[in-house]
Amino acid sequence: MKTFLLFLLIGLLSVSFAEKLNIIKMDEAKKIFDSGKALFIDARGSKSYKKETIMGSINIPIKNYALVEHLLPRDRDAIIVTFCQGFKCHLTDELAWLLVKDGYRNVKNYKGGYPEWKEHGYALMGTIRECKAAPMGFCMPKYSATHMNGATVYLGSDEGTIDQYWFATVVLDKLPDNVQLVDVRRAELFKEGHIKGAINVPFADDKIDTSRFPKDKLVVFYCDYGMMSIDAWTSLNDEEKKNVLYFDATVKCAGEKCTVKANEDI
Numbered sequence: 001m002k003t004f005l006l007f008l009l010i011g012l013l014s015v016s017f018a019e020k021l022n023i024i025k026m027d028e029a030k031k032i033f034d035s036g037k038a039l040f041i042d043a044r045g046s047k048s049y050k051k052e053t054i055m056g057s058i059n060i061p062i063k064n065y066a067l068v069e070h071l072l073p074r075d076r077d078a079i080i081v082t083f084c085q086g087f088k089c090h091l092t093d094e095l096a097w098l099l100v101k102d103g104y105r106n107v108k109n110y111k112g113g114y115p116e117w118k119e120h121g122y123a124l125m126g127t128i129r130e131c132k133a134a135p136m137g138f139c140m141p142k143y144s145a146t147h148m149n150g151a152t153v154y155l156g157s158d159e160g161t162i163d164q165y166w167f168a169t170v171v172l173d174k175l176p177d178n179v180q181l182v183d184v185r186r187a188e189l190f191k192e193g194h195i196k197g198a199i200n201v202p203f204a205d206d207k208i209d210t211s212r213f214p215k216d217k218l219v220v221f222y223c224d225y226g227m228m229s230i231d232a233w234t235s236l237n238d239e240e241k242k243n244v245l246y247f248d249a250t251v252k253c254a255g256e257k258c259t260v261k262a263n264e265d266i
Contacts, residue, residue: 021096021109029081029110030122038079039072042114043091045227047158051264052126054083054117062094063206069102079106083113085225088189149243150178151218157265160233162220162245164262171195171247171260180217181247184208184232185224193253195222195260203232210240221246226263 024032032038033054040057042049049059060068073080080099084091096109118124142163145152153176154163170176172195181198183190190200201212203221213219221229221244229246236244250261 021093021100022107024081024108024110026110026112026116026120029083029108029112029117030120032079032081032108033122038081038108040081040083041095043082043084043095044089044114045230047230048085048114048225048227048263050126052118052124053114055123055125057083060095062091062098065095065098072099072102072104076103077105079108080104081108081110083110083117085227086113086115087111088224089113148245149218150216151176153179153218153245155245156248158248160230160241160244160246161248164248167220167247168249168260168262172258178217180214180219182213182219182221183223184221184228189224193255193258195251195253195258196256198222203228203235206231206235208232208235210236213244217243219244222249222251224252225250 033040040054042053042057042059043062044053044059045061046059049057053059058071060071082092082095082099084095092109092111092113096107099107142157143155145154154166155161156163171181175181175197181195183194183198183200184203185200186202186204187200190198190202194200199212201209221232223229223232226246226248229248233241233244233246248263250263252259
């Protein structure tokens with residue numbers, strides 16, 4: 001009987017959670033967008049937002065919520081649509097909850113987010129600079145090779161990045177010697193699929209356990225869409241960053257079968 005009551009309570013809480021979040025599908029999000037009467041908020045990090053986002057949206061990363069609350073409407077009945085990097089991205093849930101807690105009564109959580117919106121060719125805005133490809137489609141690194149902790153790699157345009165265009169062509173089958181891939185996602189996502197040879201060191205509560213990194217290799221962070229990798233690298237101190245880079249790319253895996261697409265430079 002106690003077990004039954006426990007499951008009943010969990011079920012009721014789940015229903016309440018879903019109702020408060022008011023999850024919407026793409027068709028409804030597009031209808032709301034076309035009405036011009038809603039504020040769309042991108043919950044991703046600022047770098048991802050600047051690259052490309054839903055047209056007219058503003059950016060409120062979770063960790064900066066308290067700093068930019070003044071950007072929100074005074075009218076608690078205003079229609080607000082939150083989104084991030086697709087169905088597995090939890091940032092939109094967290095942002096929606098913060099808004100609900102602040103008294104907003106018309107918060108809509110668009111789980112398909114930026115990837116689904118882009119896939120259907122709907123209006124976007126951003127600052128995109130495409131990679132200049134050499135013959136055969138191979139993207140040539142912008143900078144000369146560099147040596148870090150025994151590994152020979154090419155650096156990207158942004159501080160802390162490995163050249164994502166070059167690395168995307170080698171990461172699945174020709175990984176440079178002395179490079180250790182570190183998947184910074186949650187353990188359950190890592191188990192669903194990851195790049196062969198990667199280890200899992202989750203980035204949680206704004207910190208990562210650097211004691212688990214190999215001392216004799218260059219560590220390269222990656223995740224689903226690059227956002228968490230950026231945050232994990234940023235959380236390190238200057239000494240820890242000396243032998244760590246992050247891979248700014250979209251990585252999708254089922255088991256050890258993966259596809260990798262470099263994210264565009266700003």
